[in-house]
Amino acid sequence: MSIIQINLTIAQMLDYTMPILFAALCGVLSESAGVVNIGLDGIMRFGAFFGLLGAFFSHSPWIGLLFGIAIGCLVGALHAFITIRWNGDQTVSGVAINVIAVGLMTYLLEYVFSTTGYSPQIQNYFGAQAYRVHLPFLAKIPLLGAFSNLSFMIWFGFICTVLMHVLLYHTVLGLRIRTCGENPKAATTLGINVFRIRWFAVIVGAALAGIGGATLSISSFSGFSDSMPNGVGFIGLAAMIFGKWTPFGALGAALLFGTGQIVQSIIAVTGIAPKLAPGLTLILPYVLTLAVLAGFVGKSIAPAADGLPYYKEQR
Amino acid sequence: MKALEVRSISKMFPGNLANDNISFSVEKGEIFAIVGENGAGKSTLMNIIYGIYTPSGGDLLVNENEVKIRSVEDAIKLRMGMVHQEFMLIPRFTVTQNIVIGDEPHKGIFFDYGRAVREVRELSERVSLTVDATALAGDLPVGVQQRIEILKVLRRGAEILIFDEPTAVLTPEETVELFVTMRKLQAEGKTILFISHKLKEVMEIADRIAVLRRGKLQGIVNKKDTNEEELARMMVGRNVVLEIPKVDVEVGAVAFACHDLHVRNKRGYEAVKGMSLEVHGGEIVGIAGVQGNGQDELVNAMIGFSHPVSGSMELNGKNMRMVTTAQLRKEGMSYITEDRGRRGLVMPYTVRENSVMGQHLGRPFSKGIRMDYDKVGEFAEGKVKEYDIRPGDVYDTAGSLSGGNQQKLILARELSLPHNFLIASQPTRGLDVGATEFVYRKLLEEKKAGKAILLISLELSEILGLSDRILVMFEGRIVGETTPDKTTEEALGLLMLGVGIDKKVQS
Numbered sequence: 123m124s125i126i127q128i129n130l131t132i133a134q135m136l137d138y139t140m141p142i143l144f145a146a147l148c149g150v151l152s153e154s155a156g157v158v159n160i161g162l163d164g165i166m167r168f169g170a171f172f173g174l175l176g177a178f179f180s181h182s183p184w185i186g187l188l189f190g191i192a193i194g195c196l197v198g199a200l201h202a203f204i205t206i207r208w209n210g211d212q213t214v215s216g217v218a219i220n221v222i223a224v225g226l227m228t229y230l231l232e233y234v235f236s237t238t239g240y241s242p243q244i245q246n247y248f249g250a251q252a253y254r255v256h257l258p259f260l261a262k263i264p265l266l267g268a269f270s271n272l273s274f275m276i277w278f279g280f281i282c283t284v285l286m287h288v289l290l291y292h293t294v295l296g297l298r299i300r301t302c303g304e305n306p307k308a309a310t311t312l313g314i315n316v317f318r319i320r321w322f323a324v325i326v327g328a329a330l331a332g333i334g335g336a337t338l339s340i341s342s343f344s345g346f347s348d349s350m351p352n353g354v355g356f357i358g359l360a361a362m363i364f365g366k367w368t369p370f371g372a373l374g375a376a377l378l379f380g381t382g383q384i385v386q387s388i389i390a391v392t393g394i395a396p397k398l399a400p401g402l403t404l405i406l407p408y409v410l411t412l413a414v415l416a417g418f419v420g421k422s423i424a425p426a427a428d429g430l431p432y433y434k435e436q437r
Numbered sequence: 438m439k440a441l442e443v444r445s446i447s448k449m450f451p452g453n454l455a456n457d458n459i460s461f462s463v464e465k466g467e468i469f470a471i472v473g474e475n476g477a478g479k480s481t482l483m484n485i486i487y488g489i490y491t492p493s494g495g496d497l498l499v500n501e502n503e504v505k506i507r508s509v510e511d512a513i514k515l516r517m518g519m520v521h522q523e524f525m526l527i528p529r530f531t532v533t534q535n536i537v538i539g540d541e542p543h544k545g546i547f548f549d550y551g552r553a554v555r556e557v558r559e560l561s562e563r564v565s566l567t568v569d570a571t572a573l574a575g576d577l578p579v580g581v582q583q584r585i586e587i588l589k590v591l592r593r594g595a596e597i598l599i600f601d602e603p604t605a606v607l608t609p610e611e612t613v614e615l616f617v618t619m620r621k622l623q624a625e626g627k628t629i630l631f632i633s634h635k636l637k638e639v640m641e642i643a644d645r646i647a648v649l650r651r652g653k654l655q656g657i658v659n660k661k662d663t664n665e666e667e668l669a670r671m672m673v674g675r676n677v678v679l680e681i682p683k684v685d686v687e688v689g690a691v692a693f694a695c696h697d698l699h700v701r702n703k704r705g706y707e708a709v710k711g712m713s714l715e716v717h718g719g720e721i722v723g724i725a726g727v728q729g730n731g732q733d734e735l736v737n738a739m740i741g742f743s744h745p746v747s748g749s750m751e752l753n754g755k756n757m758r759m760v761t762t763a764q765l766r767k768e769g770m771s772y773i774t775e776d777r778g779r780r781g782l783v784m785p786y787t788v789r790e791n792s793v794m795g796q797h798l799g800r801p802f803s804k805g806i807r808m809d810y811d812k813v814g815e816f817a818e819g820k821v822k823e824y825d826i827r828p829g830d831v832y833d834t835a836g837s838l839s840g841g842n843q844q845k846l847i848l849a850r851e852l853s854l855p856h857n858f859l860i861a862s863q864p865t866r867g868l869d870v871g872a873t874e875f876v877y878r879k880l881l882e883e884k885k886a887g888k889a890i891l892l893i894s895l896e897l898s899e900i901l902g903l904s905d906r907i908l909v910m911f912e913g914r915i916v917g918e919t920t921p922d923k924t925t926e927e928a929l930g931l932l933m934l935g936v937g938i939d940k941k942v943q944s
Binding site: 292293294295296297298300301304305307308309310311312313314426 | 487489508509510513519521525526527528529530534538539540541543546547548589
């Protein structure tokens with residue numbers, strides 16, 4: 123492979139990585155505060171569709187991104203309302219969001235665009251040359267050359283990882299968030315409002331999942347496909363666990379899973395393994411996810427109060 | 438001056454009046470004890486004072502001003518602090534992080550960890566409560582963890598300190614240390630509320646004592662005008678035998694024996710390092726030791742939860758080293774657990790179901806794959822009467838019973854299984870006077886019936902009162918054997934800490 127090909131491959135790998143990363147960061151924030159959000163796959167689907175919708179009608183991916191954030195917050199608020207305000211089961215609420223997302227987006231796709239399967243393609247997306255971040259001084263350096271011409275969303279993913287790390291481990295709010303995820307009762311006895319912190323973490327987390335969805339439809343691709351996010355949200359959850367509920371761990375895991383995706387497409391495109399049934403290579407990233415989880419879950423410890431509803435006056 | 442006054446406080450939980458019109462006042466600089474059995478409403482009352490629960494009625498006064506405490510934040514602002522029964526610590530956080538959460542030193546939005554560490558060190562020096570500010574809280578012994586809790590409330594400027602059963606988890610030495618700290622705080626003018634059901638400790642540390650029974654205040658007494666017996670009577674509402682009667686039984690054949698037993702703990706380290714012991718019929722063998730010296734692992738091996746690495750284990754002469762729990766039970770082992778919630782009972786199941794668990798397979802409780810719930814019900818009804826398990830409805834869930842009644846249910850089940858060897862692992866942990874007395878009586882009945890009993894306990898008075906022989910366990914080994922008439926609590930306490938043990942024996 124030539125240098126250019128390698129650079130393109132790396133860039134494409136990052137395109138695959140970022141949606142996984144945003145999903146994983148959503149999980150990290152939400153679960154650090156003690157709320158499991160398996161609905162994040164559904165929230166990504168919301169984000170993917172509404173992100174495209176915003177970009178399509180405004181002809182600006184920035185508006186699309188805002189749409190993705192807004193819908194993420196909204197669906198996150200629903201999850202928070204069910205699980206924090208009413209102490210509903212976090213798994214049931216998450217599954218419900220996933221199911222709603224599947225049906226509702228298919229319906230909206232037909233209703234808004236009168237098409238099935240795919241939305242119309244857009245010209246103004248973050249992957250388009252006009253919206254890329256150009257860093258020409260990197261272009262000549264081997265390997266780093268891939269970073270000279272990337273979508274804004276990829277850099278945004280890296281930035282969010284750093285911000286999340288700073289938030290969780292270097293701010294007062296972060297310490298309190300983690301306290302709520304480890305021992306909400308202790309947090310209460312210290313005068314921390316567990317409910318408020320959990321609302322914050324779930325909604326901001328869901329906004330990240332919404333961004334992740336928008337990344338699919340207006341950065342990695344230039345349109346919405348009815349199969350989105352194709353399980354990326356669940357791979358993101360796996361990345362969160364593999365990354366031990368830390369932002370940088372999630373980044374590392376997302377990069378690994380992104381590499382799995384790119385290997386799969388290389389096999390598929392180059393026909394290295396022509397004997398394999400064509401669909402079979404598609405499962406590679408998921409097999410990788412399973413293998414990693416089976417091998418590492420035991421060593422990765424969730425926040426102690428993760429997934430438990432909190433009742434203040436429980437006896 | 439009155440630091441705290443409680444006026445006609447009531448708290449209603451669904452179907453349960455936990456606090457019924459309680460009034461008292463506490464003077465500044467006083468150590469005021471509140472005693473009562475489990476479920477008497479002590480913790481509820483403290484949670485109301487500390488703003489965790491909202492009272493159904495009544496008023497609170499702090500420093501003779503009427504106050505509304507709607508949240509813990511309000512309580513903290515009124516300079517109150519609570520050291521909780523279950524520690525409110527986060528094991529994965531450092532000591533410093535645990536102490537400062539909720540009132541963190543900060544620069545803008547950023548947490549200033551360096552300054553936090555310095556502040557914690559200064560505070561710990563000033564009040565001479567030594568802690569390692571940068572250690573992980575989860576790695577520290579419970580005595581130190583409690584110090585963290587105390588530092589936490591002192592840092593918030595607490596003037597009224599509430600200690601909710603602080604000695605429940607401490608060794609005798611740690612308790613002595615805690616009392617020294619409490620006296621020192623009192624000397625500094627702090628007001629202390631001390632919640633307990635251990636009368637001996639209350640008599641040692643308190644100035645005045647309030648007694649609660651079933652949510653009602655039974656009376657307030659001065660320490661110098663009362664004694665343990667009177668307090669016990671007020672708590673339970675009848676005379677209680679605090680002394681354990683001596684029962685002499687002829688010692689029978691060896692029921693359980695193990696030789697050079699080595700057991701690994703969950704993390705793969707050897708926690709039991711070569712233990713040999715024998716338990717005869719009609720004999721209670723007590724194992725004394727500070728928590729975490731291999732008792733849990735020993736019990737796990739004995740009940741078949743984990744297999745020993747090496748050594749032999751025999752029950753009634755049969756090799757039992759690599760067998761399942763079911764086989765051990767069939768051979769005559771019964772097990773009273775300290776952990777009612779995780780091992781003893783299935784909390785969401787009913788009393789009826791819990792009462793036959795372990796003997797539910799086969800007649801009379803099942804036929805083929807079908808449970809015979811009529812038979813199970815009959816059996817459970819009988820046991821509920823025999824053991825006086827309250828409230829007495831076999832359709833209640835085990836989780837809805839009080840700790841004492843849960844333990845009675847476990848006793849009812851385990852003692853009705855055909856057995857000749859009984860493992861009683863901290864059988865009175867967290868129980869009040871009445872329930873403790875019940876457990877002692879049952880254990881002595883078992884002994885009279887010629888059963889072999891292994892008693893593992895952290896309560897020295899229990900070990901000394903019940904055992905015929907005492908083995909002291911330290912770091913996975915037996916470091917001493919004695920009998921109750923040849924030793925004292927102090928001597929045992931030193932042995933338990935490994936003081937005066939020949940280094941050669943250890944290595």
